[in-house]
Amino acid sequence: MDLYSGIPFWLAKNSLNNYFNPLESDHSTYVAIIGAGITGALAAHELCSAGIKCTVIDKRSITTGSSVASTALLQYEIDTPLCKLVDMVDEDSAVRAYRECLQSITDIENVFRKVRFNPDFERVSSVYYASDEEGFDLIQEEYKIRKKYNLPVEFLGEKELDKKYGIKAPGALENHESAQIDSYKAATHLFDYHMKKSNLEVFTHTKISEWKPEKEGYTLTTENGHKINCKYVVIAAGFEAGTFLPKKVMDLTSTYAIVSDPVEEKYLWKDHSLIWETKEPYIYIRTADKNRIIVGGEDEDFNDAVKRDGLLREKTATLEKKFHKLFPDIPFKTDMAWCGTFSTTKDGLPFIGTWPGKDRMFFALGYGGNGITFSMIAAQIIRNKLTGIEDDRETVFGFERKSKN
Ligand SMILES: Cc1cc2nc3c(=O)[nH]c(=O)nc-3n(C[C@H](O)[C@H](O)[C@H](O)COP(=O)(O)OP(=O)(O)OC[C@H]3O[C@@H](n4cnc5c(N)ncnc54)[C@H](O)[C@@H]3O)c2cc1C
Incomplete structure (x- = not known):
């Protein structure tokens, strides 16, 4: 899928992060994150910060999917006004979604304070x-x-x-x-930072074309036939994540x-x-x-x-x-x-969490006009699940959330 065309401003402004590292042998990791956009970057940041070993795999260069095309406004209002969202999901969940988005702007700000880098967050x-x-x-x-x-x-x-x-x-x-950011600068910096500080491994130009559940994890197979064994998979594949889902959700x-x-x-x-x-x-x-x-x-x-x-x-x-x-x-x-x-999506909310019955595959799908705030929430939920911290936000953003229609 062509995720964008034309010249996104951010690519011209920052110039391409030229990291090139295709996977050329079999690989093992604890968590495999598929997707090196802003969602994969925030997920890798949260997991690396919690001391969890992870590897990021992307079929393109780092952050050259939707995240380089994003205009990157950070707002707590999602695409569906709250007064309409309460007719689609229960009122508590609707208000919670708004509150979580509000908090996530500060959380994004804090991520970059922690790594002492300003990706033009304003x-x-x-x-x-x-x-x-x-x-x-x-x-x-x-x-x-x-x-x-x-x-x-x-x-x-x-x-x-x-x-x-x-x-x-x-x-x-x-x-x-509200806030605004340069999501290309933000994501590429987080990858660089954790490759240096946390032994994060990133494989670019490596497409995952098959995935097979094992007794305690997954085996992913790349287009070139290399295997990646992992305990957990995070699907941060953006608008191309549909291939990993049993059903169309967006x-x-x-x-x-x-x-x-x-x-x-x-x-x-x-x-x-x-x-x-x-x-x-x-x-x-x-x-x-x-x-x-x-x-x-x-x-x-x-x-x-x-x-x-x-x-x-x-x-x-x-x-x-x-x-x-x-x-x-x-x-x-x-x-x-x-x-x-x-x-x-129908209600303007993202899909974050596991698909019923697939407990080791986490989806971080920040759909809609507020994708980046949702990416932050997804990264935290996944970190919490993997570190045993209770997090009930899947009831608001998960695949099994209750809808009124
Ligand atoms: C023009 C535009 C304006 C936008 N404006 C805003 C905005 O103002 N505010 C906001 O919050 N959001 C906005 N968005 C949405 C936001 O950009 C997205 O939600 C966000 O960039 C998604 O990030 P991601 O990391 O999930 O996806 P991506 O950046 O697309 O990253 C996913 C990565 O997964 C990789 N991948 C996919 N399949 C595979 C596979 N099988 N194997 C290996 N790798 C794979 C892709 O190559 C890609 O690099 C906008 C989007 C666009 C296009």
């Missing part, structure tokens, strides 16, 4: 504006339920929103608990992003906040490195890479037009554009 506020009157009704309802559960949120009316951010819309929800879609040339500071909006809207599919905006602006969205309900790439020019023009409509005075000139595969 705390920013977030503005979720009503695209129209229907969106205004939605944010009013959303405000009520978030207030009820003490989730951080403020309401901005039309005038206040215009005065504070220069956005002309019926209203918005604002919070000061839908693949296409998404688009553009980044501008650097813009003079005087043109930018207050606090460089994250901005997104209520309309589906939504557009979202963040800033990056030296006052560039990233605009993303314009999702399409298909995952045909040729069709997706064919729309890149048209989608770039649409994203530019929508940005100009929102901020007519900001001189936005596209520097790079890219498109990628994206995945959604």
Whole structure:
């Protein structure tokens, strides 16, 4: 599967991490992590920090799947507004999912404090504006339920929103608990760090094509016929994880992003906040490195890479037009554009944990627009399971979570 095409900004900004280490013989480890994206990196970090021996295997270069294409906004709000999520799963689980995402932003910050490295993690506020009157009704309802559960949120009316951010819309929800990051820089650093400090082994350009449960673990077989024996497997294979699952659990879609040339500071909006809207599919905006602006969205309900790439020019023009409509005075000139595969679940929640009956295979599938916060939660749940610490979050994010439909 082509996970992205075009030039993701992060690859140009950081340059490729050129680690090349295909597996060329049989191998044994305690935990085999399939996938060297941000999920595999956070899982490896948690496991290495707990003293657990693990090996990461990826069929590509390090972190050149979805994580290099990600626009990497970190928000506690998931794709499904809380007021809608409570109709899909029970209210306690819905609120818990929001609280866990809120906590995970701080947890991500702490991971990088611990390794003394800043992958351009930056705390920013977030503005979720009503695209129209229907969106205004939605944010009013959303405000009520978030207030009820003490989730951080403020309401901005039309005038206040215009005065504070220069956005002309019926209203918005604002919070000061969001962040942004460079997920390519973040993941590649964690791999480098633990290869040096924790004897983490990483095999790139090594595709796992078969997996067989054994009495006490798994035997994985690579495309070239080498065997990896392990006690546990972590599937951090992103949007390609479907092959490891007995049943389809997500839908693949296409998404688009553009980044501008650097813009003079005087043109930018207050606090460089994250901005997104209520309309589906939504557009979202963040800033990056030296006052560039990233605009993303314009999702399409298909995952045909040729069709997706064919729309890149048209989608770039649409994203530019929508940005100009929102901020007519900001001189936005596209520097790079890219498109990628994206995945959604019915309730907007990820799938984390074991498939029933497969106790030694952990799935860390951070699907949806908040994939990175889910990756953090998945890494912690897996670490807890392997170190015998009780963790009941699988009831919220697991395959057997209760749904109302
Ligand atoms: C354009 C775009 C914008 C996004 N914006 C945001 C955002 O703002 N905020 C947010 O939180 N999330 C966002 N996401 C989602 C987020 O990027 C993903 O959730 C996250 O990157 C997934 O990380 P991962 O490590 O699970 O997957 P990946 O980065 O795709 O890594 C999985 C790895 O598994 C490897 N692999 C797969 N199968 C095999 C196999 N059989 N053998 C060996 N290796 C294998 C792949 O090569 C790949 O490198 C966005 C995604 C896109 C595409």
